[in-house]
Amino acid sequence: MSATILDGKQLAADLRADIATHVATLKAETGITPGLGVLLIGMDPASTSYVTAKETACAEAGMYSQDVRVPAATTQEEALALVRRMNADPRIHGILVQLPLPKHIDESAVIDAIAPEKDVDGFTPVNVGRMMIGAPCYLPCTPHGIIQMLLRAGVQTSGSHAVVVGRSNIVGKPVAHLLMRKAEGGNATVTVCHTGTRDLARFTRQADILVVAAGRPNTVTGDMIKPGAVVIDVGVNRIADATRKSGFRLAGDVDFDSAKEVASLITPVPGGVGPMTITMLLYNTLEAARRAAGASGTASPSR
Numbered sequence: 315m316s317a318t319i320l321d322g323k324q325l326a327a328d329l330r331a332d333i334a335t336h337v338a339t340l341k342a343e344t345g346i347t348p349g350l351g352v353l354l355i356g357m358d359p360a361s362t363s364y365v366t367a368k369e370t371a372c373a374e375a376g377m378y379s380q381d382v383r384v385p386a387a388t389t390q391e392e393a394l395a396l397v398r399r400m401n402a403d404p405r406i407h408g409i410l411v412q413l414p415l416p417k418h419i420d421e422s423a424v425i426d427a428i429a430p431e432k433d434v435d436g437f438t439p440v441n442v443g444r445m446m447i448g449a450p451c452y453l454p455c456t457p458h459g460i461i462q463m464l465l466r467a468g469v470q471t472s473g474s475h476a477v478v479v480g481r482s483n484i485v486g487k488p489v490a491h492l493l494m495r496k497a498e499g500g501n502a503t504v505t506v507c508h509t510g511t512r513d514l515a516r517f518t519r520q521a522d523i524l525v526v527a528a529g530r531p532n533t534v535t536g537d538m539i540k541p542g543a544v545v546i547d548v549g550v551n552r553i554a555d556a557t558r559k560s561g562f563r564l565a566g567d568v569d570f571d572s573a574k575e576v577a578s579l580i581t582p583v584p585g586g587v588g589p590m591t592i593t594m595l596l597y598n599t600l601e602a603a604r605r606a607a608g609a610s611g612t613a614s615p616s617r
């Protein structure tokens with residue numbers, strides 16, 4: 315058996331076209347252009363390319379983006395001042411602080427400084443708390459993108475056993491929460507694995523839906539997957555490759571070649587979860603602008 319590839323790039327393109335239409339309507343009806351403020355501290359190559367991709371996506375959707383790139387030596391006070399400036403700027407409806415921050419800056423202090431109504435990454439304690447209790451909030455982009463992929467591929471989450479490998483605040487914990495919540499794209503029975511898990515394969519082999527966000531290549535191989543399972547590979551690892559101009563290639567956390575022989579559906583890396591993450595950021599920024607404009611209803615990704 316060879317799995318069907320879940321094409322995140324195509325799905326993201328369809329959703330972005332939908333978002334661009336909503337942006338144009340909002341502009342025509344209210345004169346408001348959704349705006350994203352992006353703060354990048356330092357010159358980490360991966361972060362720089364993520365930020366550039368996010369800004370390009372904003373422009374393509376007809377949104378305004380304000381790019382603030384400052385040196386790695388920026389102090390915590392300066393970083394906080396930049397966030398506060400974006401909080402007060404009416405052209406900016408959503409704020410993205412690209413992580414990780416340089417070690418001398420307290421990441422939580424900077425995230426906490428983002429006004430909750432502009433927290434389009436969904437990382438502030440207010441947003442996380444609201445998500446946990448099922449109150450209106452911005453859903454974190456990568457987990458939300460994963461749920462949208464599952465829904466649009468017609469994957470039955472309700473009643474399924476979902477196994478999540480990883481328990482980070484930005485992927486593992488929130489995706490586990492979304493999969494278990496009593497809502498569309500949820501209602502699964504969820505197991506969360508981490509480095510304290512004994513015999514990881516014992517759990518991954520029970521998964522109808524397997525989400526892998528470990529940040530380590532080949533964490534899951536084909537022999538660890540139940541035949542017919544749906545596999546979502548969140549990992550993005552740079553593997554040295556002298557044959558490429560860039561000097562590296564991207565690989566996920568799942569061994570794609572062996573996994574695709576066992577799974578029914580699988581996301582590739584690149585071209586799987588990554589494009590959906592950026593798309594959900596655009597979606598949240600549009601939503602923030604609609605709320606600022608006092609628009610009713612939601613521009614919820616239609617299916």
Ligand code: NAP
Pocket residue numbers: 456479480481482483484485486507508509510511514527528529530533548549550551587588589591592
């Ligand atoms: P992270 O903060 O490093 O967390 C990794 C998690 O995986 C931790 O909870 C860790 O357990 C667990 N883990 C690591 N090795 C394991 C193993 N062998 N067995 C079981 N659990 C293991 O990483 P993250 O921020 O969640 O990101 C995960 C990956 O997704 C990274 O490759 C990242 O680049 C990628 N990512 C992609 C996107 C996208 O849009 N495509 C977005 C975000 C992240 P402990 O808690 O016990 O340490």
